[in-house]
Amino acid sequence: MSIPENEFAAKISQIAQYVLGIECRLNDLSERFDRRPELQQLDLLQNTLAQLEERLNERFDAAETPVETVNLPSQTDTGEEQLTLQQSFESQLIFDRAASRAILLQALSTAQERLIIVCPWLSQNSIDADLLQRFRDCLDRDCCIEIGWGYLGDRANLGKGWRYNALPDLRQLEIRAVGK
Secondary structure, eight states, X not given: OOOOHHHHHHHHHHHHHHHHHHHHHHHHHHHHHHTOHHHHHHHHHHHHHHHHHHHHHHHHHHSXXXXXXXXXXXXXXXXXXXXXXXXXXXXXXXXXXXXHHHHHHHXXXXXXXXEEEEESOOOTTTSOHHHHHHHHHHHHTTOEEEEEEOOGGGGGGTTOSGGXXXXXXXXXXXXXXXXX
């Protein structure tokens, strides 16, 4: 028994309309997904960080070298008291996740005096036992670690929830470092 040609065409037309409806819904969902406020905030943050990086690069380019010179008293052959102390420093702004952990690990192993870290969340997913040990090693070299943390969107519950569940571990490190 075969289906008459006009019924077959009607069924195909119904299926085509159904598929078109699904396609329209999918396009609508895709557009709504692409217009999420989180993505807009992320774009704004990336633009802001790019501008900051550009300003920092301009400042460093304006200076001949990133060396700070301080004159301190000391005796010289001529009896003049003068000593020049040069302190080199390096800074790097990282705002993409791909290489940030590797750079953080490198910075923790090479920092000598001070390391500044800025991150929105302090979760145990990223601040694991290995990273905590590297923090300890850096602190044991008498290097100061400063962490700027928190996400503006969390301001009502700042420091609470899984995004901040590594805070107690970091506070223990702080207590240990201050007690040294």
